[in-house]
Amino acid sequence: MKLKWISLEYTVTKKGTWTKTIMGKTAQVCLVLICQFGLSKQLCPECTCCKNGSIACDSNNTCTEGCIAGYYGVKCTEDCLQNCKTCVNDDGCTECERGFYTTKCSLQCGKGCQDKTCLISSGQCSCKSVDFVNDTCDTCSGNRYGDECNNTCLS
Known part of the structure; x- marks a missing residue:
């Protein structure tokens, strides 16, 4: 070429x-x-x-x-700030790029968030798996681990 x-x-x-x-x-x-x-x-x-x-x-x-x-x-x-899709000023994001949240789009959504999307105000999301502990899908339950909490620790 x-x-x-x-x-x-x-x-x-x-x-x-x-x-x-x-x-x-x-x-x-x-x-x-x-x-x-x-x-x-x-x-x-x-x-x-x-x-x-x-x-x-x-x-x-x-x-x-x-x-x-x-x-x-x-x-x-x-x-707009980095990771900020739409904004009203230099620290007031109204929509973040996929995978980020807060009014400055400075925090990442939990590793288990479905489609890497979460609420801009709280980081809450729908989890990929029932094996996550909280509504931000960032912590695995019990003896589970991995990006989707699909691995089990050996006893």
């Missing part, structure tokens, strides 16, 4: 934002796609990370319909 290198050019605009050009054509469309599909947690220029893109941006560059997942702020230019 042959790879072809493309020359990139960066231009700083009067507002302090930057655009990238590829062979003379602006690549802001690429930035929108990168933001929309969460391929990169990079700076999102004003209006490019609004829900429904720039059509949901008013004359003050304020997003009128909210932000896409991973961004927040009136202009949707701020990144």
